Amino acid sequence: MAMATMIAMVLDAPGQPLRRVERPIPQPKAGEVLVQVVACGICRTDLHIIDGEVPAHFPIVPGHEIVGRVIALGPRPSGTLACGDWVGIAWLGHSCGTCPYCRSGRENLCDQPGFTGATHDGGFATHVIAEAAYCLPLPPALAMAEAAPLLCAGLIGWRALRRAGQADPIGIYGFGAAGHLVAPLAIGQGRRVLAFTRPGDTARQALARELGCAWAGSSETASPVALDAALIFASDGALVPKALQAVRKGGRVICAGIHMSDIPNFPYADLWGEREICSIANLTREDGLSFLPMAVASGLTSRITYFPLGDANRAIQAVRDGRIDGAALLRP
Numbered sequence: 001m002a003m004a005t006m007i008a009m010v011l012d013a014p015g016q017p018l019r020r021v022e023r024p025i026p027q028p029k030a031g032e033v034l035v036q037v038v039a040c041g042i043c044r045t046d047l048h049i050i051d052g053e054v055p056a057h058f059p060i061v062p063g064h065e066i067v068g069r070v071i072a073l074g075p076r077p078s079g080t081l082a083c084g085d086w087v088g089i090a091w092l093g094h095s096c097g098t099c100p101y102c103r104s105g106r107e108n109l110c111d112q113p114g115f116t117g118a119t120h121d122g123g124f125a126t127h128v129i130a131e132a133a134y135c136l137p138l139p140p141a142l143a144m145a146e147a148a149p150l151l152c153a154g155l156i157g158w159r160a161l162r163r164a165g166q167a168d169p170i171g172i173y174g175f176g177a178a179g180h181l182v183a184p185l186a187i188g189q190g191r192r193v194l195a196f197t198r199p200g201d202t203a204r205q206a207l208a209r210e211l212g213c214a215w216a217g218s219s220e221t222a223s224p225v226a227l228d229a230a231l232i233f234a235s236d237g238a239l240v241p242k243a244l245q246a247v248r249k250g251g252r253v254i255c256a257g258i259h260m261s262d263i264p265n266f267p268y269a270d271l272w273g274e275r276e277i278c279s280i281a282n283l284t285r286e287d288g289l290s291f292l293p294m295a296v297a298s299g300l301t302s303r304i305t306y307f308p309l310g311d312a313n314r315a316i317q318a319v320r321d322g323r324i325d326g327a328a329l330l331r332p
């Protein structure tokens, strides 16, 4: 009998195109599950991995916005997952459970973390192995391919928004995959949201207004109102001093990207007045468990462009060129 095989898009080293590989379907070990991928989103972080800007173990199958169904459990399964369950698999694929960060509820900062699609194979494939304890059970309303962008773009947006506390108004810098999900969430909470895009990106500005943003314009223009918080989802470090100038006393600038170009010098006066700059790193499982019901309740949807799995390189290029409004999804 022929051995059952899977298809994976493999990155051998930074700067290489992904390579289509057919190989045996791996068996889940104790504590793991085998998941059949329904869809996997392409995240900016995947581009950083491909560009060598975010470390990874090579060769690697990228992809950490995975929606799929459990098709096999490893030996001695613990937990409640069963075959047929819809799960989301996100960036945090493992944490040690014993380091000071894990023990203080900050597994996102774990000293010995595992990251899906970076330290172990991710979802640009027909099948993926994951630790059962790090799979997020998907509510029935999210048991569909369209939920994939929620698993990183949405989650990071959620974590950044929580970091903003009760801030109102909020500025969103970089109105892409995360920005267009977090904006309706914040607006639904009764906050005013201003969207800052690349100069001349009138399409994204129109989308922002359509989603209920009070203002949308170029990040080169001064904010029309003083902000309580600025969430930066773009990877351009020059946005940090710009956002800092836009926040009022006590305001916070939250950098949500995993990689950013260098931040230019700026006068201390722009930081003074108890303004803060901070970053969001990775995710906790609690972020996912609190966010998914919220996403259902607020009816969050992404604009999605689908690509077949085998067209991963073309899809990645489209994301890189900024030709995708919202999210790009690979479907096996």
Ligand SMILES: [Zn+2]
Binding pocket: 095, 096, 097, 098, 099, 100, 101, 102, 103, 107, 109, 110, 111, 112
């Ligand atoms: Zn740890």
Ligand SMILES: [Zn+2]
Binding pocket: 043, 044, 045, 046, 064, 091, 152, 153
């Ligand atoms: Zn991501």
